[in-house]
Amino acid sequence: MIYSTLGNSQSFLRCSKRILIWLLWNRKNHQSLHKSKFMIKKRPSNIKSEKVLESKNRSRVLFIIILSLIVYMVIIAKLYQVSVTNHDYYVKKYKEQSRKKITIFSPKGYIYDRKYHKLAENIGFNMAFGINTKFVKNKNDLSERISAITGDDKGKYLKELKKKNGFVWVADDLTEKERLQVLNILNEDESSAASFKVTPNRIYPQGKTAGQILGYIDIDGKGLSGIEKEYENHLSGKDGWEYIFKDGKQKKSFGTETNRREPVPGNSVVLTIDDNYQAIVEDELAKAVVEWKGQKGVAIVMEPGSGEILAMASFPDFDxxxxxxxxxxxxxxxxxxDFYEPGSTFKSLSAAILFEEGLLNENDMFMCSNNGYKIGRFTIKDSHKNEVELMSFKDVLANSSNIGTLQALSRLDKNTYYKYLRDFGFGNKTELGLTGEVKGQLTKVKSWSQTTMPTMSFGQGISVTPLQLVTAYCAIANGGNLVKPMIVKGIIDQENRIIEKFEPQTVRKVISAEAASRVRELLRYVVVNGTGSNADIPGLKIGGKTGTSQKVTDGKYSKNSYDASFIGMVPYDDPKLVCYVMIDSPKGNIYGGTVCAPAFKNIVQRIYDDNRSKSYSDNAKGIKMLEVPNLTGIKTGEAEKILKQKGILFKIENEEETIAFQSKAPFSLIKEKELLVLSGTAKKSVTSQKLELTPSAVNLSAREAVKLLHSLDIETVIIGKGSVYKQSDIIKDQISGTDRCSLYCKLPELEKPQILAEKK
Known part of the structure; x- marks a missing residue:
């Protein structure tokens, strides 16, 4: 702006100077003509007119001189204003015109499973292409042209182009090369209406696995569902920026460090789920839904003591x-x-409440007539014919009798029953922290009819989400405590430092440990002697309950459409897992024991095999493996004898009368020369500490480094691509308890061409 003003003023001065010179030259020539000897002598009559003309010329010259001086004064005043008075303003305008601010995008944080296996990560950036469809004359033709470049189905692009008559994003995953090709194939009208933008290339390396838990993002990288949405503020980083400067010849140069802000990467989220368990659950659930031609299916695996969800799936799913x-x-x-009526799986909870209130004994007898049980004008029947109508409560549960269960619950008043159901978490959200959770339906007591409590005893008249039911069963499995379900273990930064850690939470004590134990015995009886026999696995001591419930259609219970389910725990006497399977509207059979129990069995069997697969692998290498006994609660001296008999090396810390902690879980396998640590006091989470030995993986390829560290039971976190150039210390992670090491990788630098090097 300053230089432009100066240039204009100088041009004006030059022009004015030329005019003055011309006028003076013209006047001189005019005078010389009068003095020429060849001129005819002027007559007296012309002398006067010449003097008048000469006077006019002098006036004109004087006028021009004065006008030029005025113009010069104006220009000088303007220059003073630009250079002195408004100096800062014009400097600012110059900077705005000569520099451009570009954004340096920050990468989102990763999403890991409990073993730090990646479920969501970033690989560079893509280009998004959008266009105002008002300027597209032939949408089908444009979609064909884009399809020819990307190789994707043209229908994908045609669908976007037909969404609305306005601006739409047509493709969001173009490479830079494809962007240039798309730009070249656009006609003049389309080019004027087209737009491109940089988008993060967020990928989910395990495809559909945990897709509904992870959620997905929009074209700007913002989470729209699942973990991506709920933890958007943690996962998203802060974008950086840099200024590019242009001189008068439009040559570009980059700014100094003071003109650049580095992007801050987002933090990463560590989930409670196990990717292997999740894949197993999704696979078996899909098989069951397809086999029984169901409308949908749900399966959950939860750790009852902590409430950590190890797997949670529903079908159909998505990538x-x-x-x-x-x-x-x-x-x-x-x-x-989604919520549904739980059916006979709810009978276990009714039994738990009656046990807690001291109103029921397992051997109490009930008449379960095949003619049904009358309540007012209604007759309630069992879904099957009972071979023996008089049966103990054990057999009532084993044979899933509605009539026997409602008779037992009639001993309890409705207000107390309602209170227990609320304590088990029904009618409230579990507060898992994922988008879309509903609270189910639990009608208040004042709205109950004559049949509400009797039918609710066997799971009709109440609606629950699958997660609510699993959480309630976890209370039976862990000794009576309602725990808050967890899907996130913690949040870590790019250096794997813990930003936030989530601890298991006990919401309340619902029933006593004794009542819970009695219910678990009944669940084992159901599997061994009742409707749950298809779920049994020799050696794993399964306990569980089948469920079949009528679906409500148009406000009435359907006679053709049912939900089948099975929920169980393993082992029943000290549960480590609670697993649930539900299939909506199965065809060919409606009973949970036939439809869902086999799927439950397959899931548990495969999880059990998966837990031992690494140990089997070690056995194949000639490493002897020993099974760890359950030593917690027994006397220290007795524990020492057991371990010596089994040949297990051990160390006892904080020696007390009884063992309260052991470093390896009971019934897991331990290497022959591996040390088992016992303690007389219960240990809390181990704080982060460096291990004494750090095997070097520097200069190894990422594959070789992972192989080395995995052979030492060390989990790895890969950052970058190529060979390892740096590694972190090996730490025992506060969240997962596993030994973990971060490996920083980079590709070898290519030799730059000489011309580029000189330019840089």
Whole structure:
């Protein structure tokens, strides 16, 4: 702006100077003509007119001189204003015109499973292409041209182009090369209406696995569902920026460090789920739903003591890498967004309440007539014919009798029953922290009819989410405590430092440990002698309950449409897992013992095999493996004898009369020369500490480094690509308790061409 003003003023001065010179030259020539000897002598009559003309010329010259001086004064005043008075303003304008601020995008944080296996990560950036469809004359033709470049189905692009008559994003995963090709194939009208933008290349390396838990993002990288949405503020970093400067010849140069702000990467989220368990659950659930031609299915695996969800799936599912290819129903996490009547799986909870109130004994007898049980004008019947109508409560539960259960619950008043149901968590959200969770339906006592409590005893007249039911069963499994379900273990930064850690939470004590134990005995009886026999696995001591419930259609119970389910725990006497399977509207059979119990069995069997697969692998290498006994609660001296007999090396810390802690879980396998640590006092979470030995992985390829560290039971976190150039100390992680090491990798630098090097 300053230089432009100066240039204009100088041009004006030059022009004025030329005019003055011309006028003076013209006047001189005019005078010389009068003095020429060849001129005819002027007559007296012309002398006067010449003097008048000469006077006019002098006036004109004087006028021009004065006018030029005025112009010069104006220019000088303007220059003073620009250079002195408004100096800062014009400097600012110059900087705005000569520099451009570019954004340096920050990468989102990763999402890990409990073993630090990646479930969501970033690989560079893509280009998004959008266009105002008002300027597209032939949408089908444009979609064909884009398809020819990307190789994707043209229908994908045609669908976006037809969404609305206005601006739409047509493709969000173009490479830079594809962007240039798309730009070249656009006609003049389309080019004027087209737009491109940089988008983060967020990928989910395990495809559909945990897709409904992870959620998905929009074109700007913002989470729209699941973990991606709920933890958007943690996962998203802060973008950086840098200024590019242009001189008068439009040559670019980059700013100094003071003109640049580095991007801050987002933090990473560590989930409670196990990716292997999740894959197993999704696979078996899909098989069962397809086999029985169900409308949908849900399966959950939870750790009853901590409330940590190890796997949670629903079918149909979706791939978060391509969310647009699936309908909203598939993207929905139906374990928390849908509710249904639980049916006979609810009978175990009714029994637990009666045990806690001291109103029921396992051997109490009940008449379960095949003619039904009358309540007012209604007759309630069992779903099957009873071979023996008079049976103990054990057999009532084993044979899943509605009549026997409602008779038992009639001993309890309705207000107390309602209070226990609320304490078990029904009618409230579990507060898992994922989008779309509903609270189910538990009608208040004042609205109950004559049949509400009797039918509710066997799971009709109340609606629950699958997660609510699993959480309630965890209270039976862990000794009576309602625990808050967990899906996130913690949040870590890029250096793997813990930002936030989530601890298990006990919401309340619902029933006593004794009542819970008695219910677990009944669940084992159901599997061994009743409707749950298809779920039994020799050696694993399964306990569980079948469920079949009528679906409500148009306000009435359907006679053709049912939900089948099975929920169980393993081992029943000291449960480590609670697993649930539900299939909506199965065809060919409606009973949970036939439809869902086999799927439950397959899930538990495969999880059990998965836990031992690494140990079997070590056995194949000639490493002897020993099974760890359960030593907690027994006397220290007796524990020492048991371990010596088994040949297990051990160390006892904080020696007390009894053992309160052991470093390896009971019934897991330990290497022959591995040390088992026992303690007389219960240990809390181990704080982060450096290990004494840190095997070097520097200069190894990422594959070789992972192989080395995994052979030493050390989990790895890979940052970058290529060979390892730096590694962190090995720490025992506060969240997962595993030994973990971060490996920093980079590709070898290519030799730069000489011209580029000189330019840099």
């Amino acid at each position: 978060p890498n391509k969310p647009g290819d699936y309908d909203p129903f598939a993207r929905k996490n139906k374990a928390i967004t």
